[in-house]
Amino acid sequence: MAEERLQNVLAHAGVSSRRGAAAIIESGRVTVDGIVVKEPGARVDPASASISVDGRPLSAPELKRTIMLYKPVGVLSSMSDPFGGRTVADLIRGKVAERVVPVGRLDKDSEGLLLMSNDGELTLKLTHPRYDHEKTYEVRVAGRWSDDKLRILRSAVKMPDGYVIRPVPVDVVDVGRDNVHLLRFRLREGRKRQIRYMCSAAHLVVLSLKRVAIGSLALPADLKPGEWRDLTREESDGLLR
Numbered sequence: 001m002a003e004e005r006l007q008n009v010l011a012h013a014g015v016s017s018r019r020g021a022a023a024i025i026e027s028g029r030v031t032v033d034g035i036v037v038k039e040p041g042a043r044v045d046p047a048s049a050s051i052s053v054d055g056r057p058l059s060a061p062e063l064k065r066t067i068m069l070y071k072p073v074g075v076l077s078s079m080s081d082p083f084g085g086r087t088v089a090d091l092i093r094g095k096v097a098e099r100v101v102p103v104g105r106l107d108k109d110s111e112g113l114l115l116m117s118n119d120g121e122l123t124l125k126l127t128h129p130r131y132d133h134e135k136t137y138e139v140r141v142a143g144r145w146s147d148d149k150l151r152i153l154r155s156a157v158k159m160p161d162g163y164v165i166r167p168v169p170v171d172v173v174d175v176g177r178d179n180v181h182l183l184r185f186r187l188r189e190g191r192k193r194q195i196r197y198m199c200s201a202a203h204l205v206v207l208s209l210k211r212v213a214i215g216s217l218a219l220p221a222d223l224k225p226g227e228w229r230d231l232t233r234e235e236s237d238g239l240l241r
Contacts, residue, residue, distance in 0.1 A: 006030065007040035008120035009051065013058050014099055029054050065098045066117035066236055068217070072225035073208075077105045077114060088114065091226055103127060107193060112137070112211035113219040115231075125240055126214065129189070133239075136213035137185045138173065139195060141204040145175050152202040153183070159197055165189055168198075180207065215239055 010021035010030070022040035024030060030037055031052045032044055044051065051058040071077060071088060079089040079101055088102055103115040103123050117123055125131050143149070153170040166189060173182040185195050199206050212219045216238050223229065
């Protein structure tokens with residue numbers, strides 16, 4: 001087994017969340033081969049290292065598991081909601097034994113492909129900016145169409161916090177006579193609510209937003225909102241390339 005960050009090993013073993021595991025390690029409660037380690041990012045091989053928390057040996061790590069979920073509109077991409085809202089955890093509770101968590105985010109008002117995993121390497125590859133993974137969205141918008149609006153969508157739009165996003169590919173799938181159009185966006189940065197702000201800059205109203213692909217992994221046509229399935233080995237390997 002490849003080496004992993006110590007805090008990820010604890011999280012995968014169900015000790016705590018990654019943030020909680022980091023705090024446990026920094027407090028000096030974790031030993032690796034009998035030596036106290038206080039660095040959450042320390043690299044260890046969970047298959048060969050003897051890891052203990054508060055003097056108790058760590059249980060065997062969970063088998064790696066990644067599922068693809070069709071997140072419905074109105075469901076939060078989180079494991080819990082202090083206000084009692086429905087989350088993706090509710091969709092898999094009692095059906096997935098492993099502690100999988102959302103890989104990245106998908107807004108509550110959006111739908112489509114969301115991965116959930118306990119694989120630290122895959123999560124890092126898909127969420128860290130340096131890996132530059134592309135995500136594809138199909139967006140229905142309302143408003144009078146013009147080529148100038150497409151130019152704005154393809155330009156470096158300024159976000160409300162002042163950040164200027166890089167220009168992204170935007171394709172017109174269909175221009176409707178009723179002023180409802182279908183667009184396809186391919187994002188690599190993925191700033192919060194980025195597509196909605198881009199459309200607002202072009203004076204277009206977003207009617208629906210659906211993520212249809214992450215890299216080469218496409219949302220299956222037969223997967224319905226709220227449904228999920230395990231990734232195949234080939235699909236997981238494809239995301240790690």
